[in-house]
Amino acid sequence: MSDKEDKACSSYPPWKLMRVFLLVTILIILGTAVFGSTLFNMYLYDEPRIVAVGLFTLIILFCVINVGVTRGSFLCATILKYYALFLFFSSLWGLSGAENNIHYIISFINIVAMFGAFYLISGKSYQELVKYKHDFFEDIKETRRVIEQQLAVSTKAKHVGKKYKGSE
Amino acid sequence: MGALGIYSFKENQLKSRLSYSINQKKLFQDIDNIPELYGAAVIYIDSHYTITELRPFDSSCRLSPIKVVLREPPQLLNQKQFALHLKGSQGNTRESKLVGELAGTVLSCGAAVLGWFVVMGSGAAIPITGGTSSAITYLAIAASTASTAQCLNGGFRSRNEVYNPTLNDALDSDEWYQNISSAVDLISLAGAAAAGAAALKTMKLLMANSSKSSLDILKGLSRAERKRLTEDIIRLNHPGVSNKILKQMVRSGQFPKSYSGIQFTQALKLQLKDAVGASMSFTGSALSGNVNSLAIGIYEELGK
Numbered sequence: 365m366s367d368k369e370d371k372a373c374s375s376y377p378p379w380k381l382m383r384v385f386l387l388v389t390i391l392i393i394l395g396t397a398v399f400g401s402t403l404f405n406m407y408l409y410d411e412p413r414i415v416a417v418g419l420f421t422l423i424i425l426f427c428v429i430n431v432g433v434t435r436g437s438f439l440c441a442t443i444l445k446y447y448a449l450f451l452f453f454s455s456l457w458g459l460s461g462a463e464n465n466i467h468y469i470i471s472f473i474n475i476v477a478m479f480g481a482f483y484l485i486s487g488k489s490y491q492e493l494v495k496y497k498h499d500f501f502e503d504i505k506e507t508r509r510v511i512e513q514q515l516a517v518s519t520k521a522k523h524v525g526k527k528y529k530g531s532e
Numbered sequence: 533m534g535a536l537g538i539y540s541f542k543e544n545q546l547k548s549r550l551s552y553s554i555n556q557k558k559l560f561q562d563i564d565n566i567p568e569l570y571g572a573a574v575i576y577i578d579s580h581y582t583i584t585e586l587r588p589f590d591s592s593c594r595l596s597p598i599k600v601v602l603r604e605p606p607q608l609l610n611q612k613q614f615a616l617h618l619k620g621s622q623g624n625t626r627e628s629k630l631v632g633e634l635a636g637t638v639l640s641c642g643a644a645v646l647g648w649f650v651v652m653g654s655g656a657a658i659p660i661t662g663g664t665s666s667a668i669t670y671l672a673i674a675a676s677t678a679s680t681a682q683c684l685n686g687g688f689r690s691r692n693e694v695y696n697p698t699l700n701d702a703l704d705s706d707e708w709y710q711n712i713s714s715a716v717d718l719i720s721l722a723g724a725a726a727a728g729a730a731a732l733k734t735m736k737l738l739m740a741n742s743s744k745s746s747l748d749i750l751k752g753l754s755r756a757e758r759k760r761l762t763e764d765i766i767r768l769n770h771p772g773v774s775n776k777i778l779k780q781m782v783r784s785g786q787f788p789k790s791y792s793g794i795q796f797t798q799a800l801k802l803q804l805k806d807a808v809g810a811s812m813s814f815t816g817s818a819l820s821g822n823v824n825s826l827a828i829g830i831y832e833e834l835g836k
Binding site for chain 2: 377382385386389390393394396397398400401404405409412413415416417419420423424426427430431434461466467470497
């Protein structure tokens, strides 16, 4: 089998799409971190426990949704898009807490990053990746169903054969 | 016992030297004249790092102990260098903490990227170890989640360190936060162990089907070896399948006659990335997370 044929049958998502997915994942993780820190710094400085539990719960939810995206769920991709939009607005709000130049630079980078995440999720590449994974898992489901059918038929034939031999 | 004896000899020697080189009575009086330092313990450290207590703390005036530490410059440093060293080490404590947090964040986020790469591709890899339905895949997802949590924690702590470092101190003193960090580290470790086990299992399976060494296997397999391995993989995923059915499945095109070299390399690469990702998240944790409290030496090494 040539390399060309190998690539044609390879079901791994193209690197161009993967890059977008990984970039969005990291941007959203860091955006969530900045959002948590802003909240902690401005309102919840007396409640480190609430912040810790809240952040870890949020990240578990994010991971569940992101796994959904890796399994081709359009719904999860839409949820992630609106979450990125929420982080974008929260980063604008975080700008009000900036006190010096470093704070302003960090806030500005965060605003750009969150808008970037929202733009990327809405973009063609990300949606293409979700569709790619969606089709891929649909194919797997179909193949499994066919294999199970074949196995059931073979087992039944074997069973009938044995029964027939036994009656002789 | 001998070392202790030598130390107490050095301490006594220091005490006797100080008894005639410092007017201790006047020193204690001067200290007591400062209301905030009244009754403070006085500790002396010489250039050889011998420590002696000149006066214990007097608890009659205040509840919380207070100590005045007098330290000679170490032998290798002159006064000026020592002053600079003290100034620098005090000023840089937070800065080095920020560097540590950032380094931990970069490692954890790198591990998270690799983890998500593996999760994304796990469905596409050849099901050598049982495919998407195996426990290993779920462990890979759990390990990616743990790396993601560590990445988030690193970013969160780094921003706190820039905006308000006392927030991190508050977090470090919170029991819940410590427990959650421990849980995340444990999941990460479990992921690392699972990734290693999966990689070993794969290599074992590959070596059983080939006379080649592990290094040669990574370079590539021959067509016959790939065919034999493909049959083994089908049997592994469908236990009890007979040779006849297996051939029928291959003939009907449900399974390939042999997986391609690229597919094998892809599966191996995924497992290696998983293993590297898991070990990176552990290193990230060692730098900024919970494992830090067990390996203080690591932080000191980086500080140098």
